[in-house]
Amino acid sequence: MLRSTKIVATLGPASSDQDTLDRLLAAGVNMVRLNFSHGSAQDHIDRATLVRDCAARANRSLAIMADLQGPKIRVGKFEKNKITLKKGDGFILDAACELGNQARVGLDYKELPNDVEPGAILLLDDGKVQLEVLEVRGPEVYTTVLVGGPLSNNKGINRKGGGLTAPALTAKDMEDIKTAARLGADFVAVSFPKSGADMYMARTLLRAAGSKAQLIAKIERTEAVANLEEILEASDGIMVARGDLAVEVGDAAVPALQKRMIKLARQKNKLSITATQMMESMISSPVPTRAEVSDVANAVLDGTDAVMLSAESAAGQFPVETVESMARVCVEAEKSIGRKISDEILGPGEFTRIDQSISMAALFASAHLQVKAIAALTQSGSSALWLSRFVSGIPIYALTPEVETYQRLALFRGVLPMTISQENTDRDSLLIRAEVEMLRQGVVQQGDLVVFTYGEVVGQGGGTNSMKIVKIGEHRAA
Numbered sequence: 001m002l003r004s005t006k007i008v009a010t011l012g013p014a015s016s017d018q019d020t021l022d023r024l025l026a027a028g029v030n031m032v033r034l035n036f037s038h039g040s041a042q043d044h045i046d047r048a049t050l051v052r053d054c055a056a057r058a059n060r061s062l063a064i065m066a067d068l069q070g071p072k073i074r075v076g077k078f079e080k081n082k083i084t085l086k087k088g089d090g091f092i093l094d095a096a097c098e099l100g101n102q103a104r105v106g107l108d109y110k111e112l113p114n115d116v117e118p119g120a121i122l123l124l125d126d127g128k129v130q131l132e133v134l135e136v137r138g139p140e141v142y143t144t145v146l147v148g149g150p151l152s153n154n155k156g157i158n159r160k161g162g163g164l165t166a167p168a169l170t171a172k173d174m175e176d177i178k179t180a181a182r183l184g185a186d187f188v189a190v191s192f193p194k195s196g197a198d199m200y201m202a203r204t205l206l207r208a209a210g211s212k213a214q215l216i217a218k219i220e221r222t223e224a225v226a227n228l229e230e231i232l233e234a235s236d237g238i239m240v241a242r243g244d245l246a247v248e249v250g251d252a253a254v255p256a257l258q259k260r261m262i263k264l265a266r267q268k269n270k271l272s273i274t275a276t277q278m279m280e281s282m283i284s285s286p287v288p289t290r291a292e293v294s295d296v297a298n299a300v301l302d303g304t305d306a307v308m309l310s311a312e313s314a315a316g317q318f319p320v321e322t323v324e325s326m327a328r329v330c331v332e333a334e335k336s337i338g339r340k341i342s343d344e345i346l347g348p349g350e351f352t353r354i355d356q357s358i359s360m361a362a363l364f365a366s367a368h369l370q371v372k373a374i375a376a377l378t379q380s381g382s383s384a385l386w387l388s389r390f391v392s393g394i395p396i397y398a399l400t401p402e403v404e405t406y407q408r409l410a411l412f413r414g415v416l417p418m419t420i421s422q423e424n425t426d427r428d429s430l431l432i433r434a435e436v437e438m439l440r441q442g443v444v445q446q447g448d449l450v451v452f453t454y455g456e457v458v459g460q461g462g463g464t465n466s467m468k469i470v471k472i473g474e475h476r477a478a
Contacts, residue, residue: 004414005299005330006030006306007323008065008273011047012038012314021054023320024313028327030410031063031187031306035314041179048183061417063187063410065216066180068173068202070191071166073157075124076106082152085129085145093122093131093157095139104140109157109166113141121160124151127247158247162222168198174205181211186408189216189239194223199234212404216273219261220244228264237271237305237411246276255298262302266389269356271411274299275308279326283316288325296326300333303391305413337391355453355464359386362451362467366394369469372448373397375434376464377420381405381412383453383464388412397443399434416443427456435472446473 009015009024010033024032032051034044048064055062075093078100085091092104095113100106113136116122120133122143129151131143158164168190180188188211190202199217206213214236217224220243224231232238240261246254258274265272278296279288288296299307307326313319362374373395376383384398396415400406401422409417420437422430431452438444450470455463 003028003327003331004334005304006411006413007326007330008033008275008306008308008411009313009319009323010035010067010308010310011051012311014315014317015313015319016047016050018050018054020319021050022058024323025054025058025060025062027320027323029062029323031065033065033067033189033308033310034183034185035067035310036173036176036179037067037069041176041182044179045183048185052184061406061410063407064183064185065187065189066176066183066185066213067189067218068176068180068191069170070168070173070218071109071170073109073112073164073166074107074154075151075157076100076108077153078105078151082150084148084150086148087145089145089148090134091131091143091145093141093143105151107157108154109164110139111165112157113139115164116141116159120163121146123158123160123247125149125155126243127158129155156244158244160248162248166192168193169201169205177202177205177211178209180213181206181209185211185213186404187216187236187411188213189218190235191218191241192221192224192244193217193231194221195227196230196234199231203234214271214408216271220248222248225249225257228261229268232265232268232270235270237273238265239273239275239308240304242274242276258299259302262299262304266303269385269389271305272303273306273308273411274302274304275310278307278309279312279322282312282318282322282325286318286321288322288329293329296329297333300330301337303413305388306411334393337393353382355383355455356386358453358464358467359383360390362453363387363390363392363394365467365469366451367392369449369451371451371469372444372472373438374451374453375399375438377430377434377452377454378405378464379455381409384409384412384415387453388414395443397438399437427454430454431468431470435470439472444472448472 007029008031009029083102094104095107095110097106116133122131129149130147134142216237217231217235218239218241220241240258242254262272279292281289312322375397378400387396398409398415399418399420406417452468453464457463
C-alpha cells in the first residue's frame with residue numbers, strides 16, 4: 001500500500017458534483033465530511049447518496065462522517081453587517097439586542113451573561129477581536145476592547161481558558177443525529193464535548209436512531225483537554241480541532257497538545273484525526289506553502305490516522321489538487337518511518353482481549369519474518385483496529401463480509417479494506433478465498449509470506465483467536 005495515513009475531505013459547493021467527487025476519490029480521499037453547520041438535512045442525504053454511488057463505481061471503501069454543529073456561541077447580526085472596533089472602545093454584548101451597531105450586538109447564546117464575570121477575556125472571530133468583561137447587568141455584558149479589528153455578523157465567541165456552559169448537544173444536533181442515521185453515516189463527530197458524559201449521551205441518541213456509527217469527539221474546549229482520558233474512553237476516536245482549541249488554550253500550546261492527544265489515542269486503541277488549516281493557502285493557490293507541508297508531515301510522524309481538509313475542499317478553487325498534494329506529503333513522510341516494530345509492542349502492559357493479543361503476535365511475527373503483509377479476516381473490524389494502532393510499515397489488509405465494517409475501515413491508518421463473501425463457515429475455504437482475493441487485487445504474489453488472523457468460529461464479531469503464517473499459493477496447491 002502506497003499510503004498509510006488517510007485523508008478526510010469536507011464536501012461543499014466546490015466538491016459536491018459527481019465529476020469532482022470521482023476525481024477526489026482518484027486523488028486519494030478516504031472519508032468525506034458532511035458539515036452539519038451548513039445545509040439542510042436533505043442536502044446531506046443527497047450528498048451521501050452521491051458519495052456512495054461514486055465509491056461503488058470506483059470499487060472503493062469510502063467512509064462518511066457527519067459533523068454536528070454543536071452550540072452556536074456567536075454574536076448576532078449588525079445593521080450594516082460589519083463594524084470596526086478599536087482598542088479601548090467600550091462594547092456591549094447584549095442578549096436582548098435584535099440588531100447590532102457600533103455600541104452593542106446581540107447574542108445567539110443567551111446564557112453568556114451567566115457564564116462571565118469581571119476580568120473574563122472573550123475572544124471573538126477566532127481571537128482576532130478580544131474583549132475584557134467589565135461588568136454584567138442583566139442580559140448585558142459590558143466590555144472594553146483589548147484587541148480591535150473588524151467584526152461582522154455571526155462571528156464565534158470563545159472564553160479564554162474555557163468556562164462557557166453551553167451543552168455539547170443542542171436540539172438541532174439531536175435532530176441531526178437522526179439525519180446521520182438516515183443517511184448511513186459511518187462516523188458522527190460531536191462538537192465541543194466537555195466530558196465523557198457528553199459522548200455517552202450522543203451514543204445513546206445515535207443507537208436510539210438505529211445507527212451503529214462510531215463517535216469522534218472534537219477536542220476544542222479547555223475542559224475537553226482536562227477530561228481527555230474520560231472523553232477517549234467514551235468515544236471511538238478524537239479530532240484534534242485546532243481552530244477553537246487554539247483560541248481557548250493559546251496557539252503556542254497546540255502543537256504539544258496535538259502530539260499528546262494522538263499518542264494517547266493510539267495507546268487507548270482509538271482513532272485520531274488532525275484538522276484545521278492544514279493546507280489553508282490552497283483555498284486560492286494551486287500549491288501549498290512550505291509550512292503547510294511541514295504541518296501535514298508532522299501530523300503523519302505523530303501517528304495520526306487521518307489528516308483533514310475543511311474549506312480547502314469544501315469551497316476552495318483547487319479541491320482535487322489539494323488532496324493530491326496532501327497525499328504526496330503523507331507518502332514522503334511515511335518513507336522516513338520505514339518498516340519497524342513499534343517499541344510499545346515490547347513494552348510493559350497487559351492485553352485485555354484475545355483478539356488484541358493475536359494482533360500483537362501477528363505484528364511481532366511479521367516484523368521478524370519480513371512477511372509481505374498481514375491479512376485480518378474480520379467481522380467487526382476490531383482486529384484491524386488493534387493492528388493499526390502500532391506503526392510497523394507492514395501493509396494490513398482487512399477482509400470483511402460486512403458492508404458497514406468495510407466502509408468504516410477506510411479511516412484506520414495503514415489498513416486497506418477488502419470485501420470477501422462468507423458463503424459458508426468453513427475456515428479453510430475462507431482462507432483460500434482470502435488468498436484468491438488478495439492475488440486478484442495484486443497486493444500479493446505467488447510465494448509471498450502472509451500472516452493471517454481469524455476466528456476459529458467464522459462469522460463471530462470480536463472472535464479473532466488464531467494466527468496462521470501462509471506462503472501464498474502453497475495451501476491451495478496442496
